[in-house]
Amino acid sequence: MDIATISADTTSSPWHAGELAMQRAAGVEQRMDGVGRRNLRDHLIEQHRQFYPQLPFVVLGAVDPSGDVWATVRAHRPGFLHAPDTKHLHVALDRDPDDPADAGMNDGAALALLGIELPTRRRNRLNGAVQRAAQGDGVGFDLLVEHSYGNCPQYIFQRDAQFVRDPELRSEIAPVVSDRLDERARAIVERADSFYVATYVDREDGHRQVDVSHRGGKAGFVRVDEHGVFTVPDFAGNLFFNTLGNIFANPRAGLVFVDYASGDLLQLTGSAEVVLDSPEIAAFQGAERLWRFTPQRVVFRAGALPLRWTSRASGASANSALTGDWSEAAERIKAQALANAWRPFTIERIADESRTIRSFYLQPADDAGLVRHAAGQHLPIRVTLPGDTKPTLRTYTLSVAPSDGQYRISVKREGRVSSFLHDTLKAGDRIEARAPAGEFTIDAHATRPAVLLAAGVGVTPVLAMLRHIVYEGLRTRRIRPTWFIYAAHTKAERAFDEELQALVRAAGGAVKLFNVLSDSTDALAGRDYQASGRIDMGMLSEVLPFNDYDFYLCGPGGFMQSIYDGLRGLNIADSRIHAEAFGPAALKRQPDAAAQPSTPPRAAATVDVPVRFARSSKDAQWTPQTSGTLLELAEANGLAPEFSCRGGSCGTCRTRILKGAVAYPGQPPATAVSENEALICCAVPAAPDDGNDSNDGDAGAAVTLVLDL
Incomplete structure (x- = not known):
């Protein structure tokens, strides 16, 4: 995408051209127009005025006279930040000649500020203009507020801070300045679970706008290559695209890494670029895009901060736990190159899911990772049965989501191959598998509610879909509304009870589970099942509120054909009914007239x-x-x-x-x-x-x- 293709007429938008370009690439431009008008305030609300005086440190972003942008962290006793009115935030900090960002904090300069409270994960971002003249002989400056808004708590690791020296005293160790990373700097970056990034853009009207923000992930989420170039995954966020929009319009960035145990700061400024098309995006769990940073000036400041932080035992970010790492991504890319090859897999463990269904957990036995599958796809496997000279091939649906980091096939005992899997294979044995395939998949981010209908072992692909919906919903903070309607003959033959209940709890009301038993002997109504008999249109009309749904069906041929015909009889469009067929008994469809091929x-x-x-x-x-x-x-x-x-x-x-x-x-x-x-x-x-x-x-x-x- 070329920013030159984006209209420069942004006078009526709350966003500048770079932000609009990124929002357009993500398909959210229209939605974010209203969000921006509601959330980008030109003043501090009372909640934020009370928030800032509690903080022992602040993150700042500034542009020096040469045009390089720097991020920095400054600390002082709580109260050094306060808002005398709704339009100003006073920052009571002396000038610091050791800080390369300080050169960009002169009177009238554009400045960005991030208030972040690590123990509570609260944060507030604002930007505006430095006002020093108004201070006279006083300490610090006022920041005239241009934009102020709250930020979500994602990817922040909880830490508690304490002062180890008087914050008025600077470190006695002189900064180390370089034009490249040394081994010490590389080590700081490679073990970091967070950093702060400053960017800026000169808007179409000539006004300079600076931004500074937090980035977090698992330790090591920033990769540094042999040339010193950083690659950073960009995870789900607020869709404002302040940072990446700035980079898209002006490829400069300043980064600061904090060593929370020592108070050391690593500050870097250099060039940056946004990456929207790369196989590494799909390979890195949770990444929606990437960006790269090439440092051109590097400043290491030992003991720069008077604070030391200790990590909380349970302080890891739940959102970071939903993301991957670079070693996993490299394994996935290597596996993709082997997608058409038969590869050895080790059975890690085996679990009985019901009286007739058994799950086999598989991990690659070679030096490549897993090919990333789509929820609902099946896995081709081949095994050599006793007495046979040639392997037999079968496909079994993966009953896990792509985010689960493993393959799991859940097999019903009903034939020669499945009986061999049930009776002969044990943990530690190997089978061969090829890359997952299949068209029966789901969009976890669609807004239309989904109805997942399963009968018997047909639960496996729709369970994978539900796992995917819940994972993606937790990652992006919006779970697609879903009904999971599951029919089994008896309670003993129904699989995944505990797993389904756990998913319903995790979804927090966005997922409804409805169990149906054709034989309810030894089952308690209301607890073990919600209806007896078979799923039909009468039952669905009682269970589902009036709405517009996408339907996903999997089960025996008769079950799917009956449900499909019933839905079509209610004028549900063929395109809204998705189905997975077993074997040659394909579903007989009635295509919509408008969908007939030309x-x-x-x-x-x-x-x-x-x-x-x-x-x-x-x-x-x-x-x-x-x-x-x-x-x-x-x-x-x-x-x-x-x-x-x-x-x-x-x-x-x-x-x-x-x-x-x-x-x-x-x-x-x-x-x-x-x-x-x-x-x-x-x-x-x-x-x-x-x-x-x-x-x-x-x-x-x-x-x-x-x-x-």
Whole structure:
């Protein structure tokens, strides 16, 4: 994105062009216009006037005469900050020649200030202009308030401070100034769980606006490469984009790291850039974008602060715990390169979820991490069964969210492979798995309420969806309203009771759980279940308040077809009903008229078609009446392509088309494929677009289909 493409006419907006560009990239520009008008005050409210005198330190952001921006931390006895009126904050601090930010605090200079109370995680940001002339011979300056607003408590580690010397006394150790990081500075950055960043922009009207803010995460969330460049993940915040908007418009930043145990300060100024497109964004848990910082001037000030902090035993930020780290991100990127390979996984542990469902927790047994999956996707696995010479492939839904940092498949005992998993495998054993796949996924950030409907082992993908909704909601402070309606035969056969209850509690009212039993023997109504019988439209109309919902269905074919038909009978749009099918029993849909494809699907060939399996150097003849699918044709000719569902729902048999085209008789497959791919388990050769089943117009030569098999 180029800021030159953003309209410079921001006179009617509370945001400048850089902030608008970032809000537009995040899809929140329209919403944030009203938020800005309500929250960006030009005065201090009474709550904030009472807040500042309690603080023993303050964070400041200033621009020196050369245009470099600096962040700094200054400390004094509580009361050194006070607001004589709603338009001014008095800062009773002497000038400090050791502080590189001090050069930007002259009378009339633009200044940013952050008041932050670590024990309570409260903070307030303001910016404005320095007024020193009004002080006469007094100490410090007034800050004339331009913008003032509260900030959320996310990513702040709780710490308690005490003074170790008179705050009037400066450190006796001279600052160390450099143009690059040394090993001491690098170590401070790499172990930090927080820092402060100052940025600024000269607005279209020529007015300078400075900002200073807090950044936090797990220790080591800032990566420093061999060239000294910092990479910082940007997590969910207030969507103001003051910092990144400033960087987008003016690629300069100043950072300050505090060593809370020693009072040392590391101050840096340099260039910065926002990164909106990188595989590392998806790989780093919780990151919504990245930004990079290249230091150009570095100042280390030993013992600069008269305060020392001690961390609280339970003071870690819950929001930081929802984020990842750089080693995990590197493993995920490495794993993505192996997405199409079969990899070894160790069974870490096994847990019985019900009388018939058992969960297997998997971790990679090689030196790569997990490919990040989407909630609702399935995991292809393969095992060699006793007496077999070749491995058997199956797909099982992952019952965890992408944020859980592990794979878990929850398998019902109902066939040869599942019985082998239940009866033979134990913790420490290995299986092979490939990257997760599948189209049955959910948007945790959508505003429309979701209804998750499950029957039997169909609970597994919708449980993953619910875990994802709750995690993302806690991370972003807005949980998508969700109804989870779960049908089982008996209480003993129902899985994940405790896990579901824990998710409901964590969601704080945003998630409603409704259990249905067809056999309620030995179950207590109201406690163990809310309704008996089967889920139908009458039950849904009683359970769900009147609203506009997205529906997600998973369970046996009859269950899903019945629910789907009932919802369509209530004029619920086909596009609002999402379903996962097991095996070849695909859901028979009634597409919305407006959703009909502009071009009809390809028709199946009606004459014999030569088929070449290029990698195997085999030629075959497909015959409409007898050959069946392309998978069956391949098997009849001695090939053993990978497959699982034989119904077009898992994508395991996806094969590249080198020449020709395929058709899907009946209903299109549930898994999407590109024009140069085929799901051979349900595909057949296609008739030419012109309807003439001949090759190059020669009636004696049928169209040849070439597959990468």
